[in-house]
Amino acid sequence: MTTSFVQVMLFLALGIGIIILLTAVFRIHAFFALLIACFVVGLGVQMPVATIINVTKQGFGHIMQSLGFIIVLGTTLGVTLEHTGSTRVMANWILKRIGEKKAPLAMSITGFIVGLPIFCDSGYIVLNGLNKSLSRRTGISMIIMSTSLATGLYSVHCLIPPHPGAAAAAGTIGVDYGRLILIGIVVAIPAMLVGYAWARYAGKKFPTDGPAEAAVEMPSKTAPSVISSFLPVIVPIILIGIKSFLTIEAGETIPAWMQLFLITGDPVIALTIGVVLALVAIRSWKKGDIGKLLQEAAEKAGGILVIIGAGGAFGAILAATQVGGHVSKAFNLQALGIFFPFMLTAVLKTAQGSSTVAIITASSIILPLLPSLGLQSETGKLLAVLSMGAGSMTISHANDAYFWVISKFSGLEMKPMLQVYTVATLLMGLVTLLVVFLLSLIYV
Structure with a gap:
């Protein structure tokens, strides 16, 4: 299979265009859009059909092997925290410590902590009632x-x-x-703060309904304690973090205490511990409740897994076309470095709306380009993923489902959403890129 640079680039662009067109315009599920793109790119570079099928299977299987359990357990943890009321307990605890006068900051911090295990759309829906109540009680604009x-x-x-x-x-x-979790948390803090700062600044021009009698929603008597609510989030992060700091040389005798942390620090085991802690936070489960909860989590994870698997298949097809070699010969990517992953992901995100689809697609393209970008080291790979994460923030607007979750649940019109929330996501992406660039100057 001998292909020219122009041929590879043409069908790569066509494949990406198909993903954007099918997901953003025709609302086709991302799994099918990515699968169709695999065949378009593969056939376009004269890859035999049998080879396309084998490569897509291998790519799908590889990503499932590395991510399957993590996605299912992470989804289960988030669903469990929602069901038990732990998210509201955490929100009320943070609000009490910060004070109602700083309610926007309290909700921003709450979103940051609750968002560690819970998807942003689910987290927003769960906390929306508390958010509305605080807006009425404090007189702070709902858009802020x-x-x-x-x-x-x-x-x-x-x-x-x-x-x-x-x-x-x-x-x-x-x-x-x-490493990604630990460094990612550090990098995400400036993004959270700039989102909060822009909300306070740009949201001032929009009116509020004024203070009302509504009180802050408090957790019910059956809700878990504050400690029980925070532990399922904090313990897995600590365990995974400890393991990432433990370095084991080949042939070295591993002490028992280190073996324990190496086992419990595996993301699968750490998340399992988090799920167990979330479940035991409520002692009075009714018969069948846990079964229904786990069923919901498994079904929710299934939809995510098929998208990720198709993304892995698309990446395998791109690797088979040797797109990295073609691009590195045609362009001096070394000069772009950490900025190229951001730009590519930002274009994909802005065009088709889904942060998940954008970063999955971009990572498949970036992988063979890492040496050309000067990011082939372990630290370089980490920074590349963080740069793509920054790009996947940029920007959230009317083609993003999360945009409409915020708008509809909060009762906000398009104008304030675009002027405050959408601009906030742009600033978040740029600030995150700046932080990643500063890290690259120190560590690469």
Whole structure:
């Protein structure tokens, strides 16, 4: 199979265009859009049909092997925290410590913490009632409150596993999950803060309904304690973080305590521990409740897994076309470095709306280009994933489902959403890119 640079680039662009067209315009499920793109690109570069099928199967299977359990367990943890009321307990605890006068900051921090295990759209829906109540009680504009909460959730959703985009990119590029979680949390903090700051600044011009008698919703008597609510989120992060700091040389005798942390620090085991902690937070489960909850989690994870698997298949097809070699010969990518992953992902995100699809697609393209970009080291790969995470923030607008979740649940019109929330996502992406660039100056 001998193909020219022009032929490879033409069908790569056509494949990406098909993904954008089918998902954004025709609302076709991303799994089928990615699968169709596999065949378009493969046939376009004269790859035999049998080879296309085998390569897509291998790519699908590889990404499932590395990510399947993590996505299912991460989804289960999020669903369990929602069901038990732990998210509201955490929100009320943070609000009590920060104060109602700083309610937007409280909701931003709440979104950041709750968003670690819970998808941003689910987290927003769960916390929306508390958010509305605070807006009425404090007299702070709903657009300020909504953007503060939404950007807090969004900052970690785009950067940190077990969220599907970041997890898939880490699996494709070959980045340690523990390092990505720890560094990703640090990088996500400035993104959260700039989202909050812009919400406070730009939201001032939009009116509020004024203070009302409504009180802040408090957790019910059956809700878990504060400690029980936070532990399922904090313990897995600590365990994964400890493992990432433990370095084992070949042939070295491993002490028992280190073996324990190496086992419990595996993301699969750490997330399982988190799920168990979330389940035991409520002692009075009714018969069948746990079964229904786990069924819901498995079904929700299934939809995510098929998208990620198709993304892995698309990446395998791109690798088979040797797109990296073609591009590296045609362009001096070394000069673009950490900026290229951001730009590619930002274009995909802005065009088709899904952060997950954008970063999965981009990671497949970036993988063979890492040497040309000067990002082939372990740290370089980590920074590339974070750069793509920044791009997947940029920008959220009317073709993004999360945009409409915020708008409809908060009762916000298009104008304030675009002027406050959408601009906030642009600033978040740019600030995150700046932080990643500064890290690249230090560590690469």
